[in-house]
Amino acid sequence: MTQQGNSEILKVVNLKKYFRIGKDKRGPIYVRAVDGVSFNVKYGETLGLVGESGSGKSTIAYTVVGMYRPTSGQILFKNQNIGMEAVRRPLSLKKEIQIVFQDPGSSLNPRQTIEQILRLPLKLHTNTPKKQLKEKMIELLEKVELPADYLYKSPPSIGGGEKQMVAIARALAPNPSLIVLDEPTSALDVSVQAKIINKLMDLQKELNLTYLFITHDLSLMRNVANRIAIMYLGKICEVADAATFFEKPLHPYTQMLISSVPVVTEEEERLKPKKVVSIGEIPSPVNIPPGCSFHLRCPYKMPICSEVDPEMKEVAPEHIVRCHLFGKQASG
Template identity: 50%
Template sequence: MSSDHTRADETDSIDDTDEPLLQVRDLEKYYPITGGLLKKQIGEVKAVDGVSFDVRRGETFAIVGESGCGKTTLGKTIARLHAPTGGSIRFDGRDISALSERDLKPVRREIQVVYQDPTSSLNPRKRIKDIVAEPLVVHDIGTKAERRERVAELLERVDLPEDFLYRYPNELSGGQKQRVAIARALTLNPSLLVLDEPTSALDVSVQAKVIALLEELQAELDLSYLMITHDLSLTKNIADRIGVMYLGKLMEKAPAETLFDAPQNPYTEQLLSAIPIVEESEAAFKPERISIRGETPDPSDPPSGCPFHPRCHRAVDDCSRVEPELVDVGTDHVSRCLLHDEDESEM
């Protein structure tokens, strides 16, 4: 690699005239590990460790990585379902990192979450009309008649007939339940949806329909999406930009097309090489398969140096001793790897 790469400040490289809707800077979420009779803290799990990125208005930013990389914790911390340990979260120009529950209430109207499993996220004892109307009740918005009208409008928007108002979740298919979950997330007219593996619990044929619905809603309502997924192939067509996480750290961040055409981080290379080929026409563009060695390390006892070095096909001696920083490797493209700059490995 050329030594022309510059150290990134972990912000997005493109200067937009409009301030990003969401600005995440050096975000941390640590969980204490206790032991002994007195339950003293003896360590910590760094589920999210110094992560920075922006989500621009109207775009889809995807966070990808293997199970246990911290991406779901990242999403919940940004939505302030978890309090951050450190760093900052700015939403629509306001720092929401340390807001009290009372002050967070209006923010929650603007940031909504769609969870992975709609079966567990929908109350089985409530009818659909009450599930979708619940945010209006919590925020004391509208009369009973106005709430019913709003719920009917939302069901129509997610392509569900009005008679679903009186059904229970167990009467719906997986795809229909997820549409209800999306309708509930839209009830308060949010500007940001955190989509936590929104299609992973669905059949492949249903996944495509839900993704198409999300794209349609984004265009109609000018929504921004933070999509969390382990499926890189899912992000290729829906995401504008992608961040790749490993053991709580952001390893690479780039526009989607750039990431797929010219990945710069060894971990990203391995993830892309593992994407299955669906059609023969894709074979010519498929990178050579790179086998990932070993298992993901215990997050409570991460490796020294680069967190990925024990499994990396391009690791050198310094990778076990020196922790790399994010560096600029192209336009709006950053990566965390010592091989990007030989001088970094001598620090």
């Protein structure tokens, strides 16, 4: 594993991505899909980025891989700011950061054979001699436990889990160091989800990969993520290592999420926070309320919460919380 200077492969600093969706008398109307997000991903780890639908997870994924240009903020990959290079990213950089999308049904071209799907990234990003391309494609299929004759099939003729394995093989083809997994199992049948997760975990070890693993399913992260970041309405509420996260969640929103995760053992039941019941609906990202964006739903709301947006505070080493309840304990 190459560690360049520090232990972070990816550092996202105050990232904003707004989409203009129209205008009214007061001017343009924006969806604040990602609204000042900072986090880092360390070499070789899995950072779980968890949030409900619409919280801005895919927008972060697409911005990190260069499909979107940030509205503002920085994306540092191996200490180099790559945010504004979106769209015109050099190939040498594109090859390093790959993505697996949520729905392999739409991310794989149904009119191509799997051979064509795998050939493109190999030709674009590696200098595999022409004669060895087929061998290399078979190797990629072996990595995801698909037989060599799958090269001649096309996506509509194989199962959903197999399609996602092909998408994973395609992401592996350029020999990347970071893979963004955008809800890689949520469009799949429950029966194949565990198989995909186990394969991803094995590949991570075998190939020294780093994962930014995006999901709406917090319970999935328990055995998968080293650290977890929770998103709500375009912002991060809490970041901690996975053990701390499940044992000592601090932010009212994460407590609410964890109190609704099913438990397996009595020990877990004992550790689980008391049921935190939220009130009301998630506001729209077009109309984010002032102050803490969770204040309309938070059972612990104080007067300051509807006026001042809390800052990220490190309340213990590597445990970061954005909530006025914890301001006084902050060390940095």
